[in-house]
Amino acid sequence: xxxxxxxxxxxxxxxxxxxxxxxxxLGILALNAEIRPAIYAIYGYVRLADEIVDSFHGYDKAKLLxxxxxxxxEALDEQISLNPILNTFQHVVHEYQIDHELIDTFLRSMEMxxxxxxxxxxxxxxxxxxSAEVVGLMxxxxxxxxxKSEYERLKPYAxxxxxxxxxxNFLRDLKDDFHILxxxxxxxxDLNAFTSDVKxxxxxxxxxxxxxxxxxxxxxxxxxxxxxxxxxxxxxSLFKKIRCTSADTIVNKRIRINNGRKLSLMMSCYFQYKLAxx
Numbered sequence: 662x663x664x665x666x667x668x669x670x671x672x673x674x675x676x677x678x679x680x681x682x683x684x685x686x687l688g689i690l691a692l693n694a695e696i697r698p699a700i701y702a703i704y705g706y707v708r709l710a711d712e713i714v715d716s717f718h719g720y721d722k723a724k725l726l727x728x729x730x731x732x733x734x735e736a737l738d739e740q741i742s743l744n745p746i747l748n749t750f751q752h753v754v755h756e757y758q759i760d761h762e763l764i765d766t767f768l769r770s771m772e773m774x775x776x777x778x779x780x781x782x783x784x785x786x787x788x789x790x791x792s793a794e795v796v797g798l799m800x801x802x803x804x805x806x807x808x809k810s811e812y813e814r815l816k817p818y819a820x821x822x823x824x825x826x827x828x829x830n831f832l833r834d835l836k837d838d839f840h841i842l843x844x845x846x847x848x849x850x851d852l853n854a855f856t857s858d859v860k861x862x863x864x865x866x867x868x869x870x871x872x873x874x875x876x877x878x879x880x881x882x883x884x885x886x887x888x889x890x891x892x893x894x895x896x897x898s899l900f901k902k903i904r905c906t907s908a909d910t911i912v913n914k915r916i917r918i919n920n921g922r923k924l925s926l927m928m929s930c931y932f933q934y935k936l937a938x939x
Contacts, residue, residue, distance in 0.1 A: 797823030818877020
């Protein structure tokens with residue numbers, strides 16, 4: 662029965678999320694049970710593309726990513742895939758009427774990671790839109806259950822949250838991106854001479870995006886508000902730790918939040934939510 666394969670497919674997306682991201686797994690657990698499978702499906706899909714460009718060294722990444730693009734379109738057209746992650750993703754795209762342009766924009770940003778790029782402001786913005794903002798918009802379409810007017814109302818906030826998350830990731834991952842993958846995302850920044858002034862300027866940009874994003878989080882449906890707020894609080898905690906770390910250190914060390922702190926944040930956010938402080 663196909664229902665059994667679909668059930669297995671969703672389990673694969675869920676286990677992929679749990680394997681690769683403790684923080685997002687906790688955030689998804691805080692969502693209403695009805696929408697969790699869809700967010701697992703979206704995360705599993707973008708994670709698979711990320712792995713192609715970030716981890717599959719020694720293989721033809723361009724060929725693999727192009728095949729992934731073709732298989733994505735086939736899954737959307739045929740409404741089935743033998744790849745469990747693609748199978749769950751196409752289900753979610755159809756159920757929540759996710760715009761195919763968002764998917765194409767995401768894949769174009771993944772293609773940008775196939776070779777070193779000297780990022781200017783325009784390329785930087787283009788990459789962030791595709792790698793982060795559109796992923797937030799896919800999730801938003803699930804949160805509002807296809808309500809187009811609500812989607813348009815909350816869209817700017819979702820984009821800012823996705824952008825802030827990605828820029829925090831850039832700071833967190835400076836060491837691996839620069840020393841292992843040879844990537845420098847921040848425009849016109851020389852990581853061989855990464856100064857406190859440059860770091861502070863980037864952080865001020867991120868803080869402004871977080872401030873705007875929080876306004877949108879407060880307007881989300883109750884089915885998703887707590888989970889998104891939890892992810893926000895996790896990233897704020899990580900951001901604060903990065904701000905307290907020297908520019909020289911973050912170029913040479915990946916900044917982390919331990920699992921105990923993540924669980925503490927989860928409980929704190931839960932009480933805030935229940936006490937209607939959010």
